[in-house]
Structures are given as structure tokens and as C-alpha cells.
Amino acid sequence: MRILVSTAGRHGATATLGQEMALVFAHGCAHVDVRTPDSVLEVDDYDALVIGSAVYGNRWIPMVNDLVARLSDKPHPPVWLFSCGPLHSLDRPVNDTSDAARATAALNAFSHCTFPGKLDVAELSHGEQLVFASSGAAEGDFRDWIRVCNWARDILACLASVDHENRAVR
Numbered sequence: 043m044r045i046l047v048s049t050a051g052r053h054g055a056t057a058t059l060g061q062e063m064a065l066v067f068a069h070g071c072a073h074v075d076v077r078t079p080d081s082v083l084e085v086d087d088y089d090a091l092v093i094g095s096a097v098y099g100n101r102w103i104p105m106v107n108d109l110v111a112r113l114s115d116k117p118h119p120p121v122w123l124f125s126c127g128p129l130h131s132l133d134r135p136v137n138d139t140s141d142a143a144r145a146t147a148a149l150n151a152f153s154h155c156t157f158p159g160k161l162d163v164a165e166l167s168h169g170e171q172l173v174f175a176s177s178g179a180a181e182g183d184f185r186d187w188i189r190v191c192n193w194a195r196d197i198l199a200c201l202a203s204v205d206h207e208n209r210a211v212r
């Protein structure tokens with residue numbers, strides 16, 4: 043089984059979620075490639091695509107939206123999507139982006155999941171610090187590795203059941 047994990051962000055948190063998922067997939071005996079969205083050209087060889095984006099100002103990273111646009115007009119493997127954003131509470135509906143909804147529809151994605159992210163004020167540009175200061179968001183590391191790993195395991199289970207059904211049909 044071959045899985046492509048493709049993520050983009052600004053400060054690394056989204057990439058770490060993708061890397062953790064890749065470890066779960068590899069542990070489940072999948073062959074995993076991790077690539078940035080702009081370097082994804084062909085997807086025919088994969089059994090699944092996992093695409094993730096950081097959320098800034100309720101928008102996905104443009105490079106991720108571009109990948110979604112490139113994939114949406116051709117056949118592609120099953121897709122799972124995730125957003126990395128909210129900083130202190132999943133109750134704060136800042137992550138409900140139109141980009142995620144659009145991508146889910148365009149790629150007929152199996153699911154879209156939002157994971158809490160991480161924010162270190164010292165890493166932000168001056169402009170980002172100004173936005174952060176007026177946002178009411180909290181600084182800190184809110185990444186939930188158990189949720190991330192469980193979601194990746196659910197993807198593996200889904201792919202295994204499809205594979206099993208295909209073998210039974212053959």
C-alpha cells in the first residue's frame with residue numbers, strides 16, 4: 043500500500059502532524075512518501091492521499107489550495123484532508139474554513155479533520171504578531187498526538203477493508 047502525505051504551513055506544526063501520520067502509516071506497513079504540495083505532480087501510484095494545511099485568517103495555505111485544484115479535474119486516489127489551526131479549544135469555530143469545505147467537495151474526500159496546532163510568538167513575523175495580539179488566541183503547543191495517531195489508524199483501517207473487499211471480489 044502506498045500513501046502520500048502532503049502538508050503545508052508557515053511555522054512547522056502542520057508538517058509535524060503529517061510526519062506523525064506518516065510514522066503510523068509506515069508502522070502499519072504502508073510505503074509512505076511525504077512531499078510538499080507544490081512538488082506533487084503524479085498521484086497515480088498511490089492508494090491514498092493525505093493532504094493537510096495550516097489555517098491562517100480562516101484560509102488554507104495557497105499551495106494546498108493549488109494542489110486541490112490540480113487534483114480536482116482528474117482521477118485520483120481516495121483523499122483524506124486535515125486542517126491544523128485552533129490553539130486552545132476545538133469549541134472555537136475558527137477552523138471551519140471555506141477552503142476545507144471546497145476541497146472536501148472537489149476531491150470527494152473521505153473526511154476532513156481539524157487538529158489543534160501550536161503557536162510560539164517568538165517565531166512569528168511582526169505582522170503575524172499583530173494579528174495574534176488582537177485575536178484572543180493563546181500561545182502554546184496544543185497538538186494532540188493521540189488524536190492524530192488515531193485518525194491515521196482509522197485511515198489505515200479503511201484502506202485495509204477496501205483492499206480486503208477488492209480481494210474478495212477478485
Ligand SMILES: Cc1cc2nc3c(=O)[nH]c(=O)nc-3n(C[C@H](O)[C@H](O)[C@H](O)COP(=O)(O)O)c2cc1C
Pocket residue numbers: 050051052053054055056057096097098099100101126127128129136137158159160161166169170171173174
Ligand atoms: C497570524 C495568525 C493567524 C491565525 N489564524 C488562524 C485561524 O484563522 N484559524 C485557526 O484555527 N488558527 C489560526 N492560527 C493558528 C495557526 O493555524 C496555528 O498556529 C498552526 O499550528 C500553524 O501551523 P504551522 O506551524 O504549520 O504554520 C493563526 C495563527 C497566526 C499566527
